[in-house]
Amino acid sequence: MNKNSRIYIAGHQGMVGSAILRNLRGKGYENFILRELSELDLARQEETERFFMQERPDYVIDAAAKVGGIVANNTYRAQFIYENLMIQNNIIHASYLAGVKKLLFLGSSCIYPRLAPQPLKEEYLLTGELEPTNEPYAIAKIAGIKMCESYFRQYGCNFISVMPTNLYGPNDNFNLETSHVLPALIRKFHLGKCLDKGDWKAIREDLDKRPIEGIDGRAPEGDIFAILKKYGISREAGKTSVILWGTGQPLREFMHVDDMAAACMFIMENIDAGRIYREIGVSHINIGVGEDISIAGIADIVKTVASFMGVSTWDSGKPDGTPRKLMDVKLLNSLGFKANIELKQGIADVYKNYLQS
Numbered sequence: 457m458n459k460n461s462r463i464y465i466a467g468h469q470g471m472v473g474s475a476i477l478r479n480l481r482g483k484g485y486e487n488f489i490l491r492e493l494s495e496l497d498l499a500r501q502e503e504t505e506r507f508f509m510q511e512r513p514d515y516v517i518d519a520a521a522k523v524g525g526i527v528a529n530n531t532y533r534a535q536f537i538y539e540n541l542m543i544q545n546n547i548i549h550a551s552y553l554a555g556v557k558k559l560l561f562l563g564s565s566c567i568y569p570r571l572a573p574q575p576l577k578e579e580y581l582l583t584g585e586l587e588p589t590n591e592p593y594a595i596a597k598i599a600g601i602k603m604c605e606s607y608f609r610q611y612g613c614n615f616i617s618v619m620p621t622n623l624y625g626p627n628d629n630f631n632l633e634t635s636h637v638l639p640a641l642i643r644k645f646h647l648g649k650c651l652d653k654g655d656w657k658a659i660r661e662d663l664d665k666r667p668i669e670g671i672d673g674r675a676p677e678g679d680i681f682a683i684l685k686k687y688g689i690s691r692e693a694g695k696t697s698v699i700l701w702g703t704g705q706p707l708r709e710f711m712h713v714d715d716m717a718a719a720c721m722f723i724m725e726n727i728d729a730g731r732i733y734r735e736i737g738v739s740h741i742n743i744g745v746g747e748d749i750s751i752a753g754i755a756d757i758v759k760t761v762a763s764f765m766g767v768s769t770w771d772s773g774k775p776d777g778t779p780r781k782l783m784d785v786k787l788l789n790s791l792g793f794k795a796n797i798e799l800k801q802g803i804a805d806v807y808k809n810y811l812q813s
Contacts, residue, residue: 457485457515457558457725464489464513466498466547467520471627472562472620475717476517483721489513499542501549508550515724516559518547518600522593523564526701526777528634529590537592544600552613559615560724561604563597563740565709565781566590567619575746575784578619578738587778605739608729616729618720621744621783624802625713626809632668632687638710641755642807644698645762648689652696652766659684665813688771696766701774704752709782711745712797719743722793736787744783745795751776757800761807 457463463480467473468490477488489511498504498520522532522539529536544561551559568576569584581601586594597619604615628639635643643666650658659680660673671683684690688699723741732738752770759768788794 459484460487461485461514461557462487462489462512463515463517464511465517465519466543467518469627470519470521470523471625471629471713472623472716473517473519474627475625475713476519476720479714479717479721498546499539501542501546504546505550505553508554508556512554513551514557516547516551516556517720517724518544518559518561520544520547521562523636524629524634525636525640526589526775529593530775533592536590537596540593540596541599544596545603548600548603548607548615551615552607552611557614558724558728559604559613560720561600561615561617562720563601563617563619564593565619565621565742565744565783566594566778567597567601568781570778574780575782576742577784578740578742578787581739589775589777601740604729605733608733614729616723616727616732617740618723618743619740619783620716620719621709621711621742621781623711623713623716624806626806626813628713628806630666630810637708637751638754638758638803639806641700641758642762642803642810644687644689644700645759645764645768646807646810647684648696648698648766649762649764651684651689651691652764691766698764698766698768699771700751700755700768701771702751702776703772704750704755704770706751706776706778707748707780707782708751708754709744709746709748710754710799710802711743711795712802715745715795715797716743719788719793719795723791727791738787741788741791742783742785743788744785746783746785746789748780748782749799757803758807761800761804 570587572580601617604617607613624638629635630639630643664673
């Protein structure tokens with residue numbers, strides 16, 4: 457890659473894509489091809505291929521995907537498998553047709569079997585059953601990995617895949633209906649703090665920015681109380697409580713999205729498909745920090761950062777998801793990259809950004 461290369465980032469407005477764009481701009485890259493969903497529907501094959509043939513990008517980073525937490529994955533199963541398959545298939549095939557020099561496909565740690573040995577090594581892919589709650593999304597991402605590998609083996613395409621761990625950072629999704637665990641915790645404890653202090657101005661401002669099921673800051677107080685209670689945030693008998701899903705016992709690894717973006721660009725600039733598939737003998741590279749923490753532990757950190765003084769409890773009737781997901785990042789580290797953003801500081805920065813955005 458050079459500073460004048462034509463670079464297409466699919467999904468540049470999302471948390472992952474925007475972090476990669478931020479990283480590239482910081483390095484002096486400036487020739488970007490960017491399209492919003494209203495301008496380009498990547499789920500449509502003809503439209504995607506026409507775009508690629510017209511723009512002829514040199515490098516492609518596929519960060520476009522339909523994503524969400526355990527609730528969204530389990531609720532919108534058909535949408536998650538259909539939309540993700542269509543988007544990635546169209547991007548990968550159009551990149552081949554347009555002669556793209558290199559493509560980076562981003563997946564997710566949920567591709568690994570639910571009960572795979574820990575930490576998760578690249579070679580554990582397709583060795584067992586997937587976690588049922590996010591199986592459609594995982595199957596789509598596995599297909600993307602194998603598609604990149606197959607296009608290399610048949611056509612010699614320099615298409616590679618990386619599998620990031622759980623990510624957090626600026627531009628995350630804080631919609632309580634679809635968010636992942638960490639942004640959901642941040643918002644729940646923030647709203648809980650506001651409710652505990654009786655700060656209705658802050659609550660209404662939050663809902664104006666991010667309505668919950670159509671309820672915004674203009675709604676009557678009773679409607680706001682009701683929607684907050686539905687999502688486990690309530691104040692009764694002078695006590696404010698936040699109810700969290702599951703038992704809090706599952707272990708998760710969290711990586712700041714800026715660290716992830718730095719790892720992706722390190723791979724784009726230094727590692728080619730032949731080295732991954734032939735020399736190393738894997739189908740993808742894990743991206744993570746190599747350390748995990750319980751959901752209860754991460755909740756305690758967020759609770760402290762947000763200064764929530766109320767009570768937090770766990771609803772064990774709700775699903776926990778996979779018991780543990782820790783990425784083995786020995787390969788990434790051996791290639792020359794190591795994450796460096798500390799978790800507590802990273803969460804504090806994200807909360808500050810949440811309040812300002």
